[in-house]
Amino acid sequence: MVTELVAGLRRHRVCYAELRPRLVALGVATLVAAGGWLVFWWLQGLRRADVEYIVAGHTSYWWAVLALFAAAAATLVGVWLLVSVILAEIARPLLRAPVRVLGALVWTAGAAFLAIVCYIGLLGVGIEGNQTFLTAEDGTTLMITQDGFDGDMVDFYDPGPGWTWLRRHGIARVDPHDGPCTLTTTVSTLTVACGSTTQSIPRA
Structure with a gap:
């Protein structure tokens, strides 16, 4: 046993x-x-x-x-x-x-x-598409999002607290697919240029 x-x-x-x-x-x-x-x-x-x-x-x-x-x-x-x-x-x-x-x-x-x-x-x-991050000479940043389906949904986002980006209300008329995008600023406006398309938006 x-x-x-x-x-x-x-x-x-x-x-x-x-x-x-x-x-x-x-x-x-x-x-x-x-x-x-x-x-x-x-x-x-x-x-x-x-x-x-x-x-x-x-x-x-x-x-x-x-x-x-x-x-x-x-x-x-x-x-x-x-x-x-x-x-x-x-x-x-x-x-x-x-x-x-x-x-x-x-x-x-x-x-x-x-x-x-x-x-x-x-x-x-x-x-969901792509995100394009733009930085102006004065340090202002902006994000452009574009859907990956047909590319007709484009939005602007401003940096928020932490890791957040806040969507701007309004219609974005630029197309990141048109060419390289740049961001220039004035005292009251942000100007986004993508290829031959340019759009000015107010500062947040």
Whole structure:
């Protein structure tokens, strides 16, 4: 009885030693996935109609999609590691086969779903368009946004507190696609020139 107990403990110790790298990797993947999904939803919640968050030259939506990709990849890796750990704990071949099939089906379905979600996220980045940052000689800054669909939605943004940019109300008539844009200033106006198109707007 004692001999069998000792042998069982030794087998369990060997099994745990073999599983330890996968368990550590599973823990890391779980943390990355959870953090990625939390960051994604938090960044999504920041979006406002007249406020844009810009960090390192990219919008909050761009960073949200990046977090989405990281979370999706970590989720798939975590599921694969979890299935492998469960299979390692099942000694009977008759039980291992259905668990392996079920795990493969769950992973495949999850991969297909996350691929669609990530593709939609990429489409959103493309439709969101580009941001052009202009700085005048006196240090005044202005951001021009243009949608990536047909380019007819152009807006001006002034820098706000922190990482925020505040949209100006009114119609922007310049087109950044026409050529390089420049910003010049006077005491009361800002003049934006993109290619051959020029528009003057009042200072904020």
